[in-house]
Amino acid sequence: MKQHILYHISLVLGVALCLFACNEEDFVDNTTQELSSLELYTSSTNTRTSLLDDGTTVVWNAEDELAVYDYEAAKHRFIADNISGSSARFIGKITAKKDYFLALYPYELGAEALSANNEIVVTLPQAQTAAESTFAPNLNVSVAKGARNVDGSPSNITFYNVCQLLKFTVPAYAAGKIKQIEFVANTPIAGEMHVDYSTDVPKAVIAADAAKSVTIVPPAGTTAFNAGTYYIVSAPVELNGFTMSFTCDETSYSLGSHSTFGGVAGKVYSLGNIDLVNTPRVSAVHQYANGTLQGTKLTISNAPMGESAWSAVIKNASNTVVRTLQGTGTLESSEQDVNWPYLPKGNYTIEYTFTTSNDKVVTKTNAFSVVESPTFSVGVTAYTSYSYYKGDGVEKNIVTANSLNNVTIYEPKISINGIASHILNNANYSFNVTNNFGGSQPSVNSGVYSYKDYTVSNYTSYTLTGNVAFDGVTRSANKTVYITGIPYTAQPPTQADWSGSAEQWKADYVRLHKHTITKTFYCPENINVKVGQIASARQHTSGTTYKLICSGVTLKTLNTSWMSTVEDNATYDSELKSSDATIKCQSSYGSPDAIIEGTHAKVRSISVRYR
16 A cells, blocks of 8 residues: 655755866967865764764765866866865866866766767766765766966865755664665756866756656665665755655555655755554454354554554444554453443444654554444243243243243243353444333343233144344344143133033033033143042933043042932142143033923133143
8 A cells, every 4th residue: 555754845055066276387279287286174084975973064985986077178187286275286187278177976877078068967866876985986966167367376165965865764673674765756966967168156957758767775785775865966956755665574565655745955855764554454353252152353563663653443344443452562452341341243443543653643444343243042932831840941830830820921021141241231232122022111231131921812722933143243033932821710611612512602601401512721741730629420311420630530420329429629630631632511411391400510710730
């Protein structure tokens, strides 16, 4: 990803070189004379032609060479002969003339002869070798124009730098990591330059088809840039932006600026520090403890400025801040975050702020996504009277079973399992809960959705289904409960509740002649029951037999005798079978009598309980 750095551009006073040229002896044209010396005030005598520690003063080196052009426009080599203190003497020969001469540094960059239009053609290399704390040797193009003094005294000439310097610094954390830097401008900066010397101060103009880039490599004898300050020598042109491209630790960087600067020869323009600004990498991993989701651990590695302090703000797609982190190196935020312990799937933005090695505070943004789905499960619970009889989801308790309503489903609940309560109770997260059973708006506590008890109309099984959707994941669970119709009490049986015919359905009894009435229950399996009754049988002119029958098994038989009544008020242990879950009251014979009761049976109460 392309990185941008805003550099502070500073202007530093130029590095004009002042030399003194001793004039030739009196001589005539077309004779060869020695230009005895060129003296330069310097502060050092043991460094190459380079900048001193102040970053602005240029000094000479004993190996430096000048190109001096005589009136014939020919190029002559002058070699440094003596450097002592602040002066340097260069020795060479030119063809004397009572006119000006031109001197150029460095020798190898100048053309072999002057051009016809008061110009020296100089080639500024596009490939430059760096030097620590200075520019590369033999790159700082300087031109002097001098004339002979008639009295034989030294001519006073001044060298002028015709290029500009672009300074940059490699910070300590990048030392030994960068092997080559390419500086690319939006205008030609290296290649053929034409130096106009028609005035006292020469001026260089870069050719229109010259190169717009300079490649700078580490100092000779090294393979990578050490920490320190380096310089690029550029034609004196105004720059309206640039990029510096390089590779470090197999990562490609492209740093740049859109500022406008440059254009004055002899000036040093600071590009600032080369900052290896990394793009942070974000890892979001959901954390579990004993199978329960606790939240999301956020790890942000690849810090933008190595081990420098930085901060990061994480926002979701709604631009809500969900995490804030700060520190050095890799930043981590655990699932213990109070407001957003869990990071749902989706797109996020990381806004990270750091301070460059130039002490400039920079804020950048980048996008990332959370793709991991949560793991959780759903449970559905409910109970009926049969649940307590069987011990299905509750502790087996016959007393409780017989105390419950026989057509009520109690406490239906949907539970979200595997998600910690601090997530379930956090208003920042939503859960969509649906079901297929009755009940009003649930009350919610720590992920348990509790619905009100509700009644059903049929004796049968009911499968309750609960669905929970959270963060794009839907989990479902089922619970089957059984409505057996037990415990049951009929005082007396009613025509609407029992099948079969009877002579009379009264408010306090059912009168049977030759009738059978039946009550059907629902048994998922055979059920141990206690069947109780209050019943009687009476014989008039003919006898009858009354029976209480459970699942085809006669529990009690009442046989009558002439003009007598037989009573029964008792409870019988039995088994209600799944294959025939019926209770029957049966009378074998009977006839009505208008004056006195005829033969009949009466059922006043029937009860069925678990046992």
